[in-house]
Amino acid sequence: MIDYPFLAFVAFSTIAILGSLMVIFKKNPVASAFALVAVFFAFAGLYALMSAHLVAALQILVYTGAIMVLFVFVIMLLNQDRPVEDFKSSSGTFKVISGVAVSFLVFLFVKVAFLARGIVPAGDWTVEKMEEQGGNVKSIANALFSDHILQFELTSFLLLGAIVATIAIAKRKGSSGRTAP
Amino acid sequence: MTMLEPWMMLVVSLVIFGVGLFGLLVRKNLLVMLMCVELMLNGVNLSFVAFSKIHNSLDGHLAVLFVMTVAAAESAVGLGLVIALFRTLKTVDSDQIQILRD
Incomplete structure (x- = not known):
């Protein structure tokens, strides 16, 4: 099997x-x-x-x-x-320190995950209930446009701000072409 | 043959997050650093979906949608910054970007 x-x-x-x-x-x-x-x-x-x-x-x-x-x-x-040689250019000590720090952080995550087991009460959105409600997409859409409508609208502000910021940052200033640093 | 359990997804998400963080620390190319940020965000997304599977909840899926929006905005602004930096300094190496120092 x-x-x-x-x-x-x-x-x-x-x-x-x-x-x-x-x-x-x-x-x-x-x-x-x-x-x-x-x-x-x-x-x-x-x-x-x-x-x-x-x-x-x-x-x-x-x-x-x-x-x-x-x-x-x-x-x-x-x-x-x-090709860029930027990986070799950083010192070996720094790589070792980064590796140890990342491993420690990962260990902390595992520790927290084990400590926090059972704190969050289980919901009732099983796969079968989602199928009953009309599928994954419909269940998420219902939750998104009722309980989480404020966050959803706020993301539109975020995207608008990102668009304006990107254009403002990346556009060339002045007509002469080169910008002064 | 072992069955597929949601905690296995958590292990994968942890590994991807760790690899992304390590890459963010050791690489100096700004483009690759932004890619590592995307890796970390994806690792977190996977853990959101896995936890929402474990707890039979729908909130993880919604959080993933918002994280994706933030990730798209972040990469757009970040790449705009990289373009602006390259235009003034002719480099994307984060070690050589030190105009605030002098």
């Missing part, structure tokens, strides 16, 4: 972890960007395995569709498609 969800989980998580390692160890920023695309696709698979279908679809649409295109576009715009 083969447990296919488990096999899919092993495959997707392997792709995600190897891809994320490639993101930080590849010298070429374009290679990092494409490894990140693989990570995002693997994450979409993991979401689908947890029957979070809306999140899986949005992961592909927003992350691989919008954010990564933005990254690749900026890499092209800045001509950053040649």
Whole structure:
């Protein structure tokens, strides 16, 4: 008896972890960007395995569709498609310290997760109830547009602010072309 | 054959978050640093969905939607900053960006 969800989980998580390692160890920023695309696709698979279908679809649409295109576009715009040696340039001591600090932080997360078990009361949104309510998307839409409508509206302000800020930061000032530092 | 349990997703999300944080600390290229921030945000998203699966709740899914919005805004502003910095300093190496020092 083969447990296919488990096999899919092993495959997707392997792709995600190897891809994320490639993101930080590849010298070429374009290679990092494409490894990140693989990570995002693997994450979409993991979401689908947890029957979070809306999140899986949005992961592909927003992350691989919008954010990564933005990254690749900026890499092209800045001509950053040649290898950079910035990983080797940081000192070995700093790498060791960073590794130890990150491991300690991860250990703290595990500790907190074990200590906090059972604090949050279990809800009643099982997969079966979601199916009853008309599926994952409908349940989330109902919650989003009733209980969380204020946060939803606030994100529109956030996006508007981000658009204005990006244009203000990235546009060339003056007509002569070069800006003074 | 072992069954798929939600805590396995938590392990994956922890590993991805750790890798992203380590990359953010050791890399100097601003573009790769922004990619590492995206990795960390994705790790957190995965843990949101896993916890919401564990607790039979819907709040994790909603939190993921908001995190995605913030991530999109963050990467747009961050890449705009990178473009502006590259235009004035001709570099995306964070070690050479020290105009506030002199």
